[in-house]
Amino acid sequence: MTDDIALKTLESMVAGRGKNISMDTRGAGSPKLAVIVTCWNYADYVTDAIESVLRQGRRDCELVVIDDGSTDNSWDEICRTGVRAYHIENAGQRLACLRGLQETTAPFVLFLDADDELLPGALTEVLWHLDKDVAKLQFPLLRMDARRRIMSGPVPPLSDFRERELLVREVLKTGYYTSPPTSGNVFRRDVCQLIEGADYERAVDGVILFVAPFMGDIISLSRPLGLYRVHDRNDSGFSSELNPIPLKREAERFEHRLEHLRSLLDKTGLGSRLVTANRAYFHQERSFYLAIANSARVGLRQLLFLLSLLWTYPYSAKVKLSMTVFFALTFMLSSERAKRVINYRLQAHSRSAMGLIRAIFRR
Structure with a gap:
């Protein structure tokens, strides 16, 4: 078809x-x-x-x-x-x-x-x-x-x-x-x-x-x-500290949405061509954040897989490069600093390199 x-x-x-x-x-x-x-x-x-x-x-x-x-x-x-x-x-x-x-x-x-x-x-x-x-x-x-x-x-x-x-x-x-x-x-x-x-x-x-x-x-x-x-009652669930609960919720919602979409597309013959959640960039990105939020050690293989998906994603080369640097930096930071920079990225505000640096060294 x-x-x-x-x-x-x-x-x-x-x-x-x-x-x-x-x-x-x-x-x-x-x-x-x-x-x-x-x-x-x-x-x-x-x-x-x-x-x-x-x-x-x-x-x-x-x-x-x-x-x-x-x-x-x-x-x-x-x-x-x-x-x-x-x-x-x-x-x-x-x-x-x-x-x-x-x-x-x-x-x-x-x-x-x-x-x-x-x-x-x-x-x-x-x-x-x-x-x-x-x-x-x-x-x-x-x-x-x-x-x-x-x-x-x-x-x-x-x-x-x-x-x-x-x-x-x-x-x-x-x-x-x-x-x-x-x-x-x-x-x-x-x-x-x-x-x-x-x-x-x-x-x-x-x-x-x-x-x-x-x-x-x-x-x-x-x-x-x-x-x-943007106010303190937005439904994102992200606050001053990195919270694993909304990250887990986002990952699970993405999984359910993909399966719902697949069930709709199965009627057209396209369902089998839809990506699975574990090979989708958004899901892997949230899984990376979730591991750090839970103070789990992120392995090099997980990082490299995330980066490989990033570079096939329809972002501009500039965004892909900046995200590569961000993921590599987060991977190398201590657990607490990694949590701070991820939380900074997830907040609903304008972001900057200087803001990221402040997030890293904030006490």
């Missing part, structure tokens, strides 16, 4: 899920895009997220807020905005997003985290690019702190492109491609609905990111269209 036929087979396999949804995104009389805001105990931020959508001035877009059983005053803050909202029993982001899908009808969906915001004109820019062949559109975000002060440039740095087959090959080879956090992605509805089968995790930005190239075109924009808030 050729790749082209396999891709069309996957498209037809899920087409029935969204067959009653109009895909004329430039037509009138029906919503073009749904923004689903999911909130859990973000009373300090959720109003900013909602108002950033309302300020877009797009009456052809749906907005619904799902409060995932908040125990603070998030629900009161949401109700004050007057938008359509639902308060549900706490079940995690994935199920909150599924409820949002049930309450909307637009052919494209943006899941906006309650502590993030859209920049002015974001939805107009997004809608200009969408058509029925687009499975996902992505754009970078600017990091801001809890007080809305900008902390960095576009994250991740993205280029402008419309691509499909190149990303299909990348996912098959590595299980990954560069993609923004949740709030920087717009999915076609039939792609979104595949999170229904992702019962192994609470988050939403998992398998649908990586199945999207198999279901249609990926549009990437270089211009930041949103703000990603």
Whole structure:
């Protein structure tokens, strides 16, 4: 089975899920895009997220807020905005997003985290690019702190492109491609609905990111269209000390996502070509960090295998070289210093050589 036929087979396999949804995104009389805001105990931020959508001035877009059983005053803050909202029993982001899908009808969906915001004109820019062949559109975000002060440039740095087959090959080879956090992605509805089968995790930005190239075109924009808030309650789990728990969780989630993706691709004949977790760069990188976080000795063979995967990864030569130096340096440092430099790398802030040096020699 050729790749082209396999891709069309996957498209037809899920087409029935969204067959009653109009895909004329430039037509009138029906919503073009749904923004689903999911909130859990973000009373300090959720109003900013909602108002950033309302300020877009797009009456052809749906907005619904799902409060995932908040125990603070998030629900009161949401109700004050007057938008359509639902308060549900706490079940995690994935199920909150599924409820949002049930309450909307637009052919494209943006899941906006309650502590993030859209920049002015974001939805107009997004809608200009969408058509029925687009499975996902992505754009970078600017990091801001809890007080809305900008902390960095576009994250991740993205280029402008419309691509499909190149990303299909990348996912098959590595299980990954560069993609923004949740709030920087717009999915076609039939792609979104595949999170229904992702019962192994609470988050939403998992398998649908990586199945999207198999279901249609990926549009990437270089211009930041949103703000990603960095604060002490982000769900990354990374803090002032290197914690093995979120690293283990990330590695396990990656394994489950690959197996879920493989089960979807098996129906097209491509499943056997998908990389296994133990030969994927992302998984080996997390395993390297996890070993150090657990104060285990990393062997030279493990380091060399990680570097061999790094140099087949679609990074620029400059990034590959800098990461090679980073891994080699971490390998040679004492356990405590190695933990500090890895934790520095994993934090959501701008990084620099000087910052890395400070992390090494910090007492």
